[in-house]
Amino acid sequence: PRFYDPQSGVILIDGQDIAAVTKQSLRNGLAYVSQQAYLFEGSIRDNIRYGRPEATDAEVEEAARLAYAHDFILAQPQGYDTPVGEQGMTLSGGQRQRLSIARALVRNAPILLLDEATSALDTESETAVQKALDQAMSGRTVIVIAHRLSTVVNADKIVVMNEGLVVEEGTHEELARRPDGVYARLHNIQGGFLELTVGAAAT
Template sequence: FLTLVGLVGVMFSKDWLLSLIVFFVAPPLLLGLRYISKRLRLATREAVEVNSRVLGAMQETIQGITIVKAFTMENELRRKVETIIDRAENRANRIARLSERTAPMTETFAGLAISSVLAYAAFRSIYGNVPPGAFFAFVTALLMAYDPARRLARLQVSLERAAVNARMLYEILDTVPHQRDRPDATGLKLGEATVELRDVRFAYGNGEEILKGVSFRAEGGKTTALVGPSGAGKSTIISLIPRFYDPASGQILIDGQDIAGVTKQSLRNGIAYVSQQPYLFEGSIRDNIRYGRPDATDAEIEEAARLAYAHDFILAQPEGYDTPVGEHGVTLSGGQRQRLSIARALVRNAP
């Protein structure tokens, strides 16, 4: 940019009228680049969304390969993935076509500008008796200014593509969490750890109400079972207690404290959670159990594994507690993953 500015200054110092002729073609070039940039922004956003679908389809196919084989879904999924890949390829080709339009556009306008300058200079030399010597310094500066101008035009296209990606990232980063702590939220003080629901109502989004005035009391130190048909709201109640969601109305209290008025950190620190679908992270068996409490000792980890009836099968693994579990615990059976999930909850030693 500084090179371009310096050379433009030289051009104006040598011949301001010829410089104006050159800049006469600049507005159409800028309008053309602006038009390409707008279309490129849209195409880049579409490409990001389609590419995410490609990765998602491939990932879920690999993770669900057992279901794919069991239900002979290979051909159907192949067609699905090929269709998505074709869409991604079309978007990528569209971006390439738009990006490469800047080069012929700048070449064309640069050719018009240079030819106009040369024609006018020749006219002045022939009919105006103006010596051509001073003109060559202007032409030299003009030809040297072309390269940085062309590179700046391509830079704008690159920046437009980068800006779309950055904007989509910030849309995620700027998302306001629904379950925010209140300004006056306090830490949860646990005693007997009694959980009570009072007239709790809840619906997912704008859907049908799932919980309709649910009230019950789960005494601390005792086992409380929620029993009911599928879709009755059992899992939803469990999700409301750690505030993965907030109820539409009603109260959830722990030892008489409304969880809406305590910090999420203090609330979840007091909860040991075992999900319906056990989830393991990349790392060793020991690492996955220790996620329940990072400061747990090896002895505490092994004790939790014993309580979860996982110790024996862990020792049977090639490296015992240091055996890698693979992505999502793929090296272990479903029952083994569930026991490790229980051990992770037990080592937390939550009230």
């Protein structure tokens, strides 16, 4: 999204140098979910609709369903019209993150950026949201920054960075088989959780 510009090299989208277009036009094609979920004073509905102000109520609710937020929203005193308070203080961290994901999904942008997007979720919520994200990834380019390997196991390409350098590239299967690789070491540490998550997703 050009919060920073590269000091060397270029970033291309469909062959177009992003430095040659306006930030506004670039960001119109992006949806971003950060590690920290930012909510604004106002209702739950307003916070989701912020991703695309012209979205209908039905589109807002569909995005909430995809983010596995619909049920907890309906449990709130005023449903979608419930005020969230300053920075979403009335909601849990996992609930705030699911609203942040719903906001990105209602945007329906061709490029989705996920920066540790499930970091605030417990295991059960993460599994549910990961299923939703898997559906949302269809037909668009998705860039995922993650430490939890469960978030990237289905990626077409995984780039492993260590101390600021790219040290490995490949699919989950390729990288997990490298006996001395950084990714393989992380896979061994998180392996039990990965098997549980992948198994749940398969069902």
